[in-house]
Amino acid sequence: MRHQIASVDADHTSYLYEWKLNGRWNKLGATVNSDFVPMKPGSAEEFILEHYWAITGEAMLTRWNTRWSMCHGV
16 A cells, blocks of 8 residues: 655645555545535535544534545556
């Protein structure tokens, strides 16, 4: 496994995680905006955080604006 975290600009950070499986590199990356926005009740974001991450309290009130990219078998 390997990872890379890089500042894109004053408001964005890029995260890249890579792992090797069956001799091929796979990766998952995201560019995150540090500007928080209120999470809407009943939204997809609230559902995912509540059901998959089990985060409670203040963390559920905000979310990151995220652009996800995923590439398999590069």
